[in-house]
Amino acid sequence: MKRVLIIYYTQSGQLKQIADSLAEPLIRDENIAVDYYRIKPVEDYPFPWTSDGFFDCMPESVEKVPVEINLDDFPAKNDYDLVILAYQAWYLSPAIPVSSFLKSDVARNFLAGRKVITLLGVRNMWVMAQEYVKGWIREHKAQLVGNIVLTDKAHNLVSVLTIKKWLMGGNKGPYNILPEAGVSEKDIKDASRFAGPVITALKNNDYEGLQDELIVLGAVGLKYHLMQMEKNALRIFRIWAKLIRKKGEAKNKKRRMRVRLFKYYLLFIIFVVSPAASAVFVVKRYLLYPLAKKQLRYYREV
Numbered sequence: 001m002k003r004v005l006i007i008y009y010t011q012s013g014q015l016k017q018i019a020d021s022l023a024e025p026l027i028r029d030e031n032i033a034v035d036y037y038r039i040k041p042v043e044d045y046p047f048p049w050t051s052d053g054f055f056d057c058m059p060e061s062v063e064k065v066p067v068e069i070n071l072d073d074f075p076a077k078n079d080y081d082l083v084i085l086a087y088q089a090w091y092l093s094p095a096i097p098v099s100s101f102l103k104s105d106v107a108r109n110f111l112a113g114r115k116v117i118t119l120l121g122v123r124n125m126w127v128m129a130q131e132y133v134k135g136w137i138r139e140h141k142a143q144l145v146g147n148i149v150l151t152d153k154a155h156n157l158v159s160v161l162t163i164k165k166w167l168m169g170g171n172k173g174p175y176n177i178l179p180e181a182g183v184s185e186k187d188i189k190d191a192s193r194f195a196g197p198v199i200t201a202l203k204n205n206d207y208e209g210l211q212d213e214l215i216v217l218g219a220v221g222l223k224y225h226l227m228q229m230e231k232n233a234l235r236i237f238r239i240w241a242k243l244i245r246k247k248g249e250a251k252n253k254k255r256r257m258r259v260r261l262f263k264y265y266l267l268f269i270i271f272v273v274s275p276a277a278s279a280v281f282v283v284k285r286y287l288l289y290p291l292a293k294k295q296l297r298y299y300r301e302v
């Protein structure tokens with residue numbers, strides 16, 4: 001019998017749906033047992049979000065400031081062969097509940113020596129978040145053996161509009177002329193195709209070529225211009241995060257003015273600067289093709 005633990009956090013339920021889709025063929029296999037563990041912040045983040053709340057969590061997301069997690073019911077059983085860590089990005093960083101969990105002693109002790117597959121359900125900017133998660137997995141002496149990323153495939157600006165409606169209204173859409181927000185129903189359903197190679201690797205206890213097989217199945221869609229924009233944006237977020245945190249901790253009213261300035265700055269960058277920046281990065285990709293290819297390969301691998 002092989003045992004799998006799926007550790008996840010979700011607000012809307014989207015990431016749980018993705019995890020369920022991937023897990024379904026594993027659960028059907030009588031030689032595999034699958035357990036779930038939902039990360040539970042003591043004080044959870046509200047869904048849908050208010051505008052102030054949404055932008056107020058940028059500094060702590062970027063600086064990986066942990067919140068308290070209720071770990072009382074973390075599985076005491078210690079015989080899992082594989083861990084699937086299902087998480088989302090917040091402000092180009094792992095979502096605060098997930099980074100808080102990964103920074104905990106419970107995660108450190110539990111992950112030591114384990115095989116981990118990361119499973120992401122995000123808008124479209126996740127590579128820097130994954131770099132942090134990779135770092136923690138390494139630090140905890142676990143081994144990242146696979147990575148599957150489901151994104152919103154709409155145009156970047158369209159997905160900004162729809163995700164705002166979804167996260168602040170609670171409804172995934174579609175809305176009039178705008179498509180459904182987030183990862184499409186079809187992509188969620190099709191995530192079950194990644195289970196085959198995972199089951200084979202799990203049963204043979206051989207994860208050597210797993211990520212290559214997952215990549216062939218389309219597990220990591222990655223766009224060079226988005227990756228470049230993300231790297232630049234994270235540098236700027238770090239500056240804003242410091243500026244805002246100088247005024248106080250999360251939810252402190254004294255920092256509200258700076259949080260609102262950040263919001264308008266971000267909207268300006270997204271709708272005015274990013275279209276031009278995208279065009280520059282598309283050209284750069286062709287001019288520096290071998291380097292771009294190398295970078296894309298690096299972020300697709302584990």
Ligand SMILES: Cc1cc2nc3c(=O)[nH]c(=O)nc-3n(C[C@H](O)[C@H](O)[C@H](O)COP(=O)(O)O)c2cc1C
Nearest residue numbers: 010011012015088089090091092121122123124125
């Ligand atoms: C505060 C916040 C910030 C987010 N920032 C990003 C981001 O930087 N990159 C990205 O691809 N998606 C981002 N998203 C979208 C999430 O990664 C995720 O897809 C969405 O919130 C649905 O996740 P759920 O399963 O928790 O409902 C953000 C969402 C929230 C709530």
